[in-house]
Amino acid sequence: MSKSTETRNYIMQKSFDLIYQKGYQATSIDDIIATTNMTKGAFFYHFKNKEQMGLELISELLYPSMYEIMVKPLIESKDPLTAIYEMMERLLNDEDFFNADYGCPAINLMEEMSPINNTFKKALSKLVLSWKDSIVSAIQSAQPLGLVKPHVSPEEVAVMVISGYGGVRGLGKVIGRKAYTTYLAGLKSYLNQL
Amino acid sequence: MSKSTETRNYIMQKSFDLIYQKGYQATSIDDIIATTNMTKGAFFYHFKNKEQMGLELISELLYPSMYEIMVKPLIESKDPLTAIYEMMERLLNDEDFFNADYGCPAINLMEEMSPINNTFKKALSKLVLSWKDSIVSAIQSAQPLGLVKPHVSPEEVAVMVISGYGGVRGLGKVIGRKAYTTYLAGLKSYLNQL
DNA sequence: GACATAAGATACTACTTAGTATGTTTTGCA
DNA sequence: TGCAAAACATACTAAGTAGTATCTTATGTC
Numbered sequence: 001m002s003k004s005t006e007t008r009n010y011i012m013q014k015s016f017d018l019i020y021q022k023g024y025q026a027t028s029i030d031d032i033i034a035t036t037n038m039t040k041g042a043f044f045y046h047f048k049n050k051e052q053m054g055l056e057l058i059s060e061l062l063y064p065s066m067y068e069i070m071v072k073p074l075i076e077s078k079d080p081l082t083a084i085y086e087m088m089e090r091l092l093n094d095e096d097f098f099n100a101d102y103g104c105p106a107i108n109l110m111e112e113m114s115p116i117n118n119t120f121k122k123a124l125s126k127l128v129l130s131w132k133d134s135i136v137s138a139i140q141s142a143q144p145l146g147l148v149k150p151h152v153s154p155e156e157v158a159v160m161v162i163s164g165y166g167g168v169r170g171l172g173k174v175i176g177r178k179a180y181t182t183y184l185a186g187l188k189s190y191l192n193q194l
Numbered sequence: 195m196s197k198s199t200e201t202r203n204y205i206m207q208k209s210f211d212l213i214y215q216k217g218y219q220a221t222s223i224d225d226i227i228a229t230t231n232m233t234k235g236a237f238f239y240h241f242k243n244k245e246q247m248g249l250e251l252i253s254e255l256l257y258p259s260m261y262e263i264m265v266k267p268l269i270e271s272k273d274p275l276t277a278i279y280e281m282m283e284r285l286l287n288d289e290d291f292f293n294a295d296y297g298c299p300a301i302n303l304m305e306e307m308s309p310i311n312n313t314f315k316k317a318l319s320k321l322v323l324s325w326k327d328s329i330v331s332a333i334q335s336a337q338p339l340g341l342v343k344p345h346v347s348p349e350e351v352a353v354m355v356i357s358g359y360g361g362v363r364g365l366g367k368v369i370g371r372k373a374y375t376t377y378l379a380g381l382k383s384y385l386n387q388l
Numbered sequence: 389g390a391c392a393t394a395a396g397a398t399a400c401t402a403c404t405t406a407g408t409a410t411g412t413t414t415t416g417c418a
Numbered sequence: 419t420g421c422a423a424a425a426c427a428t429a430c431t432a433a434g435t436a437g438t439a440t441c442t443t444a445t446g447t448c
Contacts, residue, residue: 003445004395022310026219028435040437041397050436102309107364111305114367115296116216125368156380163361163377170301170360171353173308174319183357186350193387197415198425222405234407235427244406 008046011036015053016061020105023112024054051119058109058123066106066127069094071134080138081147081191084161088187091165092180100177103169110166132158139194148194157194161187202240205230209247210255214299217306218248245313252303252317260300260321263288265328274332275341275385278355282381285359286374294371297363304360326352333388342388351388355381 014036018027029050033043047053069091077083091098098104106127113120139154168183208230212221223244227237241247263285271277285292292298300321307314333348362377 007395023219023306025217026310029437030435039397040399041441042395044437045395103305108305110368111297111302111364112217116220121368128365128368152383153379156376156383159362159365159373159376160358160380160384163358163365163373164354165357165361166364167357167359167361168353170305170364171322171357174304174315174322179353179357182350182353185347186354189346189350190354190384201425223407224405233427234429235411236425238407239425 007042011038011043011046012057012061016057020108021102024109025112055119055123062106063127070131074134074138077138080142081194084135084138085188085191088165089184092184100172103173107166107169128162132162135161152194201236205232205237205240206251206255210251214302215296218303219306249313249317256300257321264325268328268332271332274336275388278329278332279382279385282359283378286378294366297367301360301363322356326356329355346388
């Protein structure tokens, strides 16, 4: 990796961390160059402006890493229901990438930016829609196998699961990690009854 | 109502609207005095500073109105499960107070402010905890009546319902109101199976 | 090793921000 | 009706904001 792309990645990673903790709008370019020990010249050499940097953050950092943990485990799984539960368990128990106090970086950006920036909204909707699709497919594939009752709506389940995740990430910000464990228990009963 | 408290209420109501649409940090005092046609002198006569105004917004406007629609319907209800469902239905279908693009003002503030301001966090946790308590009590009261299976954990149900609500408000920002209707259908099946 | 360009640094600008100091007007009440 | 205090207005400040213009240094290539 060239020195140039190395610093670019470094700026993006640090920006990601700051935005994750403080929010996109509350993170200033001065913040970013301060924590990276870079200068404005470096930042604006690598990125057209702050918005462009944010969008590249989503497509190059957020989307791929979230796809890996949220979507991929659901594709090609013999046991879709436990795959969904274990995906959620890994997601909520990953304390390296996530911090209960700060919630989920993807959800945070959705909450903050969707209402005020249509480009962000579209970029983020890709992520949520591909997650939804993978859950719908998982349930659909489970039904002919008799693992999920035939009258169950895969769309409804997907919305329930996604909403549950987004909501418990917000709840965790307020009442802490215990929200996660309680939610996971509730999710297990929910999935078992489908 | 005196003229003074009238303008105070007016400032608070307009501030509430702005914060609901743009977020707390993105709403400047200049924004507020511009949309109210007031001046800085008026604002700082009625409020010590921006933070204090936000906190009074929560305790005087947000908490009471949310309590009315979220908590009250669950107290003294003969049929707790349908009470929960109908509460959620009213909450999500109220298009006067809420806008799908902007989500829920309480959830928004939780998402934005809990990680960065402990006073906001504590004020907002009151709301979410009293909601949780009322759901727990509703389920508990339903169990001896045979309306909810005895092995069901009221705490788990409460966390599922609250997370579902918070999450679907975020999802609605991205994919629109159809998230609400799908979620409500999913919630109904979930509650019926308890 | 020269030298063109990439990569980064410095110093600015124009604007916005929360908050203050000090002014003027309105209002209740003796 | 006079007048003190409440209610509001005006004009500032100091710090922060995204972005630009221009400079210097590093790096690959012939």
